[in-house]
Amino acid sequence: MKVFRLCMAATALASVLAGGTALADPVDKLEHVKVELVAPPLVHAHEQATKAAPRVIQFRMVIEEKKVVIDEENGTTLQAMTFNGSMPGPTMVVHEGDYVELTLVNPDTNALEHNIDFHAATGALGGASLTIVKPGEEAVLRFKADRSGVFIYHCAPEGMVPWHVVSGMSGTIMVLPRDGLKDAAGNALHYDRAYTIGEFDLYIPKDEDGNYKEYDTALESYGDTVEVMRGLIPTHVVFNGKVGALTGDGAMTAKVGESVLFIHASANRDTRPHLIGGHGDWVWETGKFANAPEKDLETWFIRGGSAGAAFYTFKQPGVYAYVNHNLIEAFELGAAGHVKVDGKWNDDLMKQVAAPRPVTAK
Amino acid sequence: MFKTLGIAALALALAPFASMAADGGKVNPSGEKLYKSSCVACHSTGAANAPKLGNKKAWEPIIARGMDEMMAVAINGRGAMPARGGTKADDAALRAAVEYMVSRVR
Numbered sequence: 001m002k003v004f005r006l007c008m009a010a011t012a013l014a015s016v017l018a019g020g021t022a023l024a025d026p027v028d029k030l031e032h033v034k035v036e037l038v039a040p041p042l043v044h045a046h047e048q049a050t051k052a053a054p055r056v057i058q059f060r061m062v063i064e065e066k067k068v069v070i071d072e073e074n075g076t077t078l079q080a081m082t083f084n085g086s087m088p089g090p091t092m093v094v095h096e097g098d099y100v101e102l103t104l105v106n107p108d109t110n111a112l113e114h115n116i117d118f119h120a121a122t123g124a125l126g127g128a129s130l131t132i133v134k135p136g137e138e139a140v141l142r143f144k145a146d147r148s149g150v151f152i153y154h155c156a157p158e159g160m161v162p163w164h165v166v167s168g169m170s171g172t173i174m175v176l177p178r179d180g181l182k183d184a185a186g187n188a189l190h191y192d193r194a195y196t197i198g199e200f201d202l203y204i205p206k207d208e209d210g211n212y213k214e215y216d217t218a219l220e221s222y223g224d225t226v227e228v229m230r231g232l233i234p235t236h237v238v239f240n241g242k243v244g245a246l247t248g249d250g251a252m253t254a255k256v257g258e259s260v261l262f263i264h265a266s267a268n269r270d271t272r273p274h275l276i277g278g279h280g281d282w283v284w285e286t287g288k289f290a291n292a293p294e295k296d297l298e299t300w301f302i303r304g305g306s307a308g309a310a311f312y313t314f315k316q317p318g319v320y321a322y323v324n325h326n327l328i329e330a331f332e333l334g335a336a337g338h339v340k341v342d343g344k345w346n347d348d349l350m351k352q353v354a355a356p357r358p359v360t361a362k
Numbered sequence: 363m364f365k366t367l368g369i370a371a372l373a374l375a376l377a378p379f380a381s382m383a384a385d386g387g388k389v390n391p392s393g394e395k396l397y398k399s400s401c402v403a404c405h406s407t408g409a410a411n412a413p414k415l416g417n418k419k420a421w422e423p424i425i426a427r428g429m430d431e432m433m434a435v436a437i438n439g440r441g442a443m444p445a446r447g448g449t450k451a452d453d454a455a456l457r458a459a460v461e462y463m464v465s466r467v468r
Contacts, residue, residue, distance in 0.1 A: 111444035113410045134442050159409025219448030223399035 027099055027142070032056045037090035040171075040240055041252055043194040043263070046093040049180035054097040056142070061089060062105040063114050063133075063155075063169075065218055070236055071243045071334070076204060079218040080168040080241075081112070081155065087241035088198025088265060089153070089171025094145050095178050101142040102127075108136035111219060113157055114164065118143060119306070120151035120173050128156040145175040149288035150307035154267045162229060162268065163222060166203060168241070170267035172196055172307045177289050181261075181311065183282050184292040189311055191261040195252045199302075199324065199335055200241070201234035201269040234269070237324065237333040246322070246337025254314050256343025262322065265307035271335065273310065274299040274325035277318065280310040299325045316350065317343040389465065393458030400449045401459055410442035421467040432460050 033055050038044045064085040070078045083089025094100055100121075106114050113134050117126030121143035124130045131139045155161075155169035174194075181189040205213045205224035212235070215221040228235065239246050246252060254260050259281075264273050273280075280297035287308040294300075302308045324335035397405070397415070404412035413420035424432060436456045439445035446456060 111448040113442040135444070157409060159407030159412075160403055163403070216450040217400075217448050219400040219403055219444070220450065222403040226402075 027056060030054060030056050030099065032058055032101070034058045035092070037061065037084060037092065039084070039086045039090060040088055041195040041197060041246060041250075043091045043093060043174075043196050046176075047095075048176060048190055049188070050095055050176075050178055052095070054095070054099070056099040056101050057092075057094045058101045058103070059092050060103040060105065061116075062107060063110060064107075065110045065112065067215075068168075069242060070202060070204070070238060073243070074212070076212045076236070077214050078167065078202060078204060079215050079221040081114070081164055081218060082168045083116075083153075083155075083171055087168040087200055087238075088196065089169070091171060091194075091196040091263060092153075092173040093176065094173070095176050096145060096148040097178065098145050098175075099142055100145050100173065101140065102131075103138055103140045104131050104133055105138040106133040106135055110135045111217065112164075114155050114169070115139075115157055116141070116153055117156040118151065118153045118173060120145055120147060120149070120153075120175055122146070125156065126153075132157070145173070147288065148175045148177045148290055149284070150174045150263050150265070150309050151287065152265055152267050152305060152307050160222075163225065165267050166201060166229065167218070167225075168200065170198060170200075170265065172198070172263055172265040174263060174309075175289075181282075181289060184295065189282060190259065191311060192258040193254065194261040194263060196263040197239050197246070197265070197273075197322070197337065198241075199264065199266040199269075199271050200236075200238050201266075202236040202238065203228035203231075204235045206235075234333065237269075237271075237329045237335040239335055239337045243334035248338075251319075251338040251340045252322070254339055254341045256314050256317055256341060256346075259311060259313040260339075262310045262312065263307060264302050264310070266302050266304055269304040271302045271304075271324045271329075272299050272326060273302065273308075274323055275310075275312060275339070276321040276323065277316065278312055278314065278320055281313055282311040284309050314339075314341045314343070316346055317341050390454075390458035390461065392455050393460070393462035396447075396449065396451055396455050396459040397462050400451075401447050401463070403448075404443070405463065412443065415463055416466045418467045421464070425464055425467070429457075429460070432464075433457060436460055 061083045064082050067077050068080045070076050115128045115131040117128040121127050127141045131141050133139050151173050153171050155164040183189050205228050207213050280300050282293035283297045283300045284293045285300040285308045320339040322337045323330035330336040405415050408414045
């Protein structure tokens with residue numbers, strides 16, 4: 001509780017400091033570009049290395065509270081809160097030195113107050129204290145993206161931050177270096193496609209009979225959910241909103257020879273991504289591109305409250321599993337997806353010398 | 363926002379609570395239950411400027427406006443507080459939750 005008092009003081013101070021924006025602002029004169037966001041795991045079209053001068057990149061996100069099915073096999077539901085209707089919220093891409101200008105809309109069909117805290121931003125609790133919107137309101141926040149990397153954004157309404165976050169309100173912003181990504185030796189790394197994975201630890205209450213409870217509204221789920229949260233043991237851990245979201249028709253795809261950037265975000269809880277049958281060729285597990293990436297990783301580690309990025313060039317076809325390599329969390333609780341890769345098999349890298357057969361005498 | 367409403371309600375207010383107390387503390391248990399499932403989200407921490415449970419100073423002026431006024435807020439919402447506190451609770455349960463919150467500052 002003492003922490004909250006401290007936060008409130010910081011909020012008040014931030015509000016005062018943000019007051020005088022009426023004067024002419026040189027940033028207003030920069031080129032403004034509107035970008036339409038797309039639903040994860042896709043990432044909106046963007047340049048990697050760019051010759052463009054710093055710009056103001058404008059995004060719009062609409063908050064949507066809704067009941068979602070998080071496990072279709074069992075019909076388990078979550079009273080979710082989302083940015084743009086998806087878990088995670090859409091990934092925004094800009095370049096270092098650009099300004100991000102977000103219009104955050106809270107339609108009057110929602111019940112709760114919301115806001116947004118960008119880990120990429122500086123000041124005012126990440127923008128949270130300047131973006132508090134009641135149902136029926138919107139606010140516009142601009143900040144300078146002056147550090148490269150992948151960064152979390154999330155809702156952070158004072159007094160109920162963890163609930164809004166574990167209910168779905170997080171996403172990623174990727175701030176690319178203006179000359180693109182580099183390996184540890186400074187050679188350019190160009191990816192052919194980027195996927196964004198948001199991992200969510202969920203805390204769904206059970207009734208006396210051990211069945212997951214269903215609620216009419218988000219607020220009716222609050223008291224029970226907080227009890228489960230306090231146990232620190234999630235009931236489900238899912239990628240992109242539900243068990244199996246990134247499998248079957250939802251699987252990620254690639255081709256042999258293609259390079260993929262996997263952006264992995266976890267706003268609340270640690271995770272350890274691993275590509276079964278593949279690697280992280282170059283990984284920024286702390287997600288910040290000014291640091292040299294690590295090479296040849298089997299499993300990497302995303303701290304709760306951060307996003308990381310892994311670059312991998314596929315060398316074999318087949319269905320890969322992309323998982324949280326606490327395998328209980330992956331296969332029992334849901335933190336697993338697939339990458340379907342087309343192309344030609346390479347016998348040099350791997351060959352089945354003898355198919356499974358009865359044990360032969362020596 | 364409260365200032366524009368009910369000074370007049372003040373006088374009316376005292377009557378129902380006097381009678382509640384006279385009942386020898388008859389409390390509807392569904393009030394505490396609803397509080398703990400939903401209302402607690404804001405009223406335990408003061409999120410979105412909600413008056414905190416047990417904070418006499420915050421609640422006294424609200425209580426002074428009377429049960430009808432408090433029920434109007436509970437049912438229709440006000441400011442960051444959603445209608446019915448964001449629940450599908452009926453009026454009786456809402457009333458019981460309001461009574462529970464009031465009982466905690468008495």
